[in-house]
Amino acid sequence: MATDIEDTTYAVQAAALMRLLPARPRLLALGEPTHGEDALLDLRNELFRQLVEQEGYRTIAIESDCIKGLMVDDYVTSGTGTGTLDEVMEQGISHGWGASAANRELVRWMREFNNGRPASERLRFAGFDGPLEITHAESPRQALTALHGYLAARVDADLLPCTADTLDRLLGADDRWTEPAAMMDPSRSTGQSAEAGRLRLLADDLVALLDQQAPHLLSETSRDDWDRARLYGRTATGLLRYHHWMADTSPARMTRLCALRDSMMAHNLLALAARGPALVHAQNSHLQREKSSMRMWQGRVDWWSAGALVSAQLGEEYAFVATALGTISHRGVDAPPPDTVEGILYALPEDRCVIDARRLATALGDMRLAPRESPWFGYAPLDPAHLTDRDGIVFVKDVPQG
Template sequence: MTAASLGDAARPFTAAALADLVPAGTRLLALGEPTHGAEEFLDLRNELFRHLVTAHGYRSIAVESDCLAARTVDAYLDGADGELDTVLREGFGHGFGAYAGNRELVRWAREFNASAGADERIRFYGADGPLEYTGAAAPGPALLRLHDFLTTRLPGQPLPAREELLYLHGPDDRWTEPAAALDPARSIGRTEDAVRLRLLADELNLLLAAHRPQFQHEQDALWQAELDARTATGLLRYHAATAGDGPDRLNSLMRQRGLMIADNVEAILHREARRGPTLLFAHNRHLQRTAARIPLGEQLLQWWSAGSLLESRLGDGYAFLATAFGHRAPDDHPAPDTLEGLLATLPFPRSVLDPRQLDAFIGESGGVKARVPADHTYFGLDPAELGRLDGVVFVREIARQQGLFGGGDA
C-alpha cells in the first residue's frame, strides 16, 4: 500500500468531515478515545460537539463520568451559581474535571445556554456509575433520596421504613473500603444487611415503576428519582460482585459497569428523544460494538461492552467513531507494520478516515497488525474490527499524559 492510495481513504480532520460519516437516523453517536487524559482527544470532541449542536440539532452530551456528580455540571450549564473550578472538581468523576478540554466544554455550553430557549439548552450527563478506581460509592444517598421521593407522593403505600434503610446501610465507609477492590473479604456486598437492603431497594424500584404515570407531570423530579433508582440498585449489584471470590470476579465487575453505562445512556436517549440525538464520549473499549477484552497478567478479562449492549438495543440508531494516535511523547512509536504505523504516514496532523475504504485497502495489501501497547494506559485499533466502525480519527502525535494515564513515572 502506498501513502497515495491510503490517502484516498483519508481527509484532514474537520468536525464536518467527521460528521459526514455518521449514518442518517443515528440517535446515539459514540465517540471513543484510545486513552484517558490526552487533551488532543478532548479538543476534537469539543470541536465535533460544537458542530453537532450548531449544524445537526444535538442538544445533549454524555461522558464517561459519575452520573450523580454530573448533575452539578448540568445545573451550572443551566445558569446555577457556582465557581467553575468547584463545578469541575465536584461534577466529574475520576479527576477528569482537571483537564482543560473538559473546562472548555463546560464553559462553552454554559455560554451557549445563556442565549438559548428552554427547549434548546444543552444538557450534560454522566454515563458511568459512581465508580472510582479504588471502588464504588455507597448506595445509601441515592436510595434514601428515592425513598423520600416516594414517601411524599405515595402516602398510602406501605414503604420500607427509612430507619430500617439507615440501619441496614450503616456508615458510608462500610461500602467505600478501598481494600475491598482487591480483597473480596473486605467487601460488605454480600452480608445479610446488604442482601436485605438490596431486596428493599427492589421494592422501591417496583413502586416507582408501577406508579410512573402518576409522576409524569413533574419530569425533572421523576428523572432524578429514576436516576437514583438505577444508581442505587446498580451499586448494590456492583458491591455484591465485589464480594465475590470466584474466578469470574473481575469479569463480573466489568459486566456490572457496562450494564450501568448502557442503562444510563438508554434512559438519557429516552429523555432526549424529542430534542435530538446525543453524543456519548468514553473510552473506545466501552463503546466498541464487539465484546471487550483486556489482558490482566495471565488472565484475559472479557465482557460485553456498553457499546455492544447499546447497539443490541438501538440497532441502526447506534453509531461509533473510534480514535487512535501515532507517536506519544517522549518515545512511544507504533511499529511500521501496525495500523497506527501505517496511518502515521499520512500528511495530516489529524485525519478522518472512512473505515470501509481503509479496510478495503488493507485487505489488498495485507500484513497490517494490531499495535502492541507500550504500557497499560491504552489499546490500539484492531485492523480486524474496521468493518464495525462508522469512522476513524487518527491523531499523529499526542503529548505525554499526566498522572494515572501517563504511564511510567508520570
C-alpha cells in the same frame, strides 16, 4: 494502494463523520485510546460544538460519575447554577478529570451557549459511568435516599416498602461500602451481608413503585425530575448488585464486575438516547461493538462493553468512531511500525483526519497487519481484526504534552 487509502480520509469535522453514517444517530460515540490528554479532549470539544451548531445535538455524555454529573448539568442549564465553576469542576466530574483545562472549557462554553436560550434549546451534560473507581465502588446511600425521598414526597406512605430510618440503619457507615481493600479481598466487602441483601430487595421495590406510579408522578413533577429519579433507581440497584459481586470468590468475579459496570453505563446511555441525540465520549473499550478485554492480576477478563450492549438495542441509531494515535512521546509511545493500522495512517500527510474505516479495510485488502504493541499500559492501540466494526476512525498523528 496509497492513493486508495488517501481516498478514505477527510478533514476532522462533524460533517465528515455524518457522511460516514446512514442517518443521524441518537448516540454518536467518540472513543479515545487513552485518558488524560487534553489535545484529544479539545478535539472532542470542537466536534461537539459543530454537532450542536450543524446537526442539532444538545447533549454530551462523558465517562464520569452519573450522580456527580447532575451538578454539572444544573450549572450549565441554570442561569445561576449551583456553585462556582471551580466547585463544579472539582465536585461534578469524577476520576480527577475536573482538573482538565479542556473539560473546564467544555463546561464554561456550554453554560455560555445556554445563556438566554429557552429550556428546549439548552445544552445538557451527563456523566454516564456508575459511581465507581477501579479500586472501589461508592456507597448506595445517595442514590437510595434520593429515590426514597422523591417517592415519599409524592405517594401514599403505605405504599413505600420502608421508611427513611430503615434505609439509614441498613446502610450503616459509608466506609463499610467504600473499603478499598475489598477490590482485592472479597472478604472485606459488605456486599453479601444480610443488610445488603435486604437493601437490594428494598431498592427493587422502590424502583417498581416508581414505575407503577408513573402517571401520577409525571402529573406532579417535571419530566426532568422523573428522569432523575429513574437515574437514582438505576444507580442504586446497579451499585448494590456490584457490591454483591465484589464479595464473590468465584473465578468469574472480575468478569462480572467489568460487565456490571458497562451494563450500568449502557442503561444510562439508553436513557439519554430516549431524550434526543447525544455525543458520547469515553475510552474506546467502553464504546466498541466487539468484546472488550483486559489483563488483570488473575488473568485476562472479557466482557461486552456498553457500546456493544447499546448497539444491540439501537442498531443504526448507535454509531462508534474510534480515535487512534501515532505518537505520545511524553508517554514513551513512539512512531508506530509500518505494518500496523496506525503505521499506515501515520504515513499520511495530514496531522489529523477522519477515516472511513470500512473503506480503509477494503483498500488494505489482504495486507497482513500486525497488532500494535504499546510500551505504555495507558494506551490501547487499534485491533486490525475489528476495523469494520467501527463506523469511522479519527486519527491524530502526534499528541503533544499538555
